Amino acid sequence: MNRKIIAGLAFALLVTNVSLTNAAPVKNIDQGQTVAGYNYYDLDGSAHGIYLEHGLTDRVIVGTEYIDLKHSQHIFDVYGKYKLDPNFLVNLGIRDYKHSSSKLTVGLEATTPLSDVIDGYAGVKYNSNETEFKIGIGHMLNENWGLDLNYSWHDFDHGKNVNGLGVGVNYSF
Numbered sequence: 588m589n590r591k592i593i594a595g596l597a598f599a600l601l602v603t604n605v606s607l608t609n610a611a612p613v614k615n616i617d618q619g620q621t622v623a624g625y626n627y628y629d630l631d632g633s634a635h636g637i638y639l640e641h642g643l644t645d646r647v648i649v650g651t652e653y654i655d656l657k658h659s660q661h662i663f664d665v666y667g668k669y670k671l672d673p674n675f676l677v678n679l680g681i682r683d684y685k686h687s688s689s690k691l692t693v694g695l696e697a698t699t700p701l702s703d704v705i706d707g708y709a710g711v712k713y714n715s716n717e718t719e720f721k722i723g724i725g726h727m728l729n730e731n732w733g734l735d736l737n738y739s740w741h742d743f744d745h746g747k748n749v750n751g752l753g754v755g756v757n758y759s760f
Contacts, residue, residue, distance in 0.1 A: 624757030
């Protein structure tokens with residue numbers, strides 16, 4: 588429970604410091620822009636994830652993500668995000684679990700620029716099976732390629748909770 592409080596406070600601190608300037612393309616996807624990425628996580632054992640997001644309009648993003656948590660769960664998401672402003676998004680989707688039924692999932696995400704090429708971000712997703720927290724930094728190498736370093740934690744209501752560091756690479760086109 589203390590972890591939930593700490594993660595909630597970290598998310599609140601990030602949200603209150605969000606500016607209204609454009610974030611890195613990875614989080615502030617423009618209309619017609621697509622981002623594809625791969626993540627490696629050390630979530631109590633190795634895990635891998637891939638994702639694809641596309642900007643349908645200047646405010647709506649659709650996406651899908653698959654995470655292989657190895658010895659516990661496989662997670663598949665289909666979701667939509669709505670930009671309240673360039674740095675604050677709400678999301679709604681379906682999260683499918685290998686060993687249980689699909690769940691309606693809601694979430695919040697926020698980004699804030701830390702430099703011209705580095706953004707900080709935080710997010711939380713919730714459904715009746717789990718709460719997921721993620722906090723990290725994204726670094727744009729150029730206009731298309733980016734790197735990501737994050738800490739992710741999945742708090743499952745029934746089953747083993749997993750958490751750990753993640754690194755990723757993404758390509759925007």
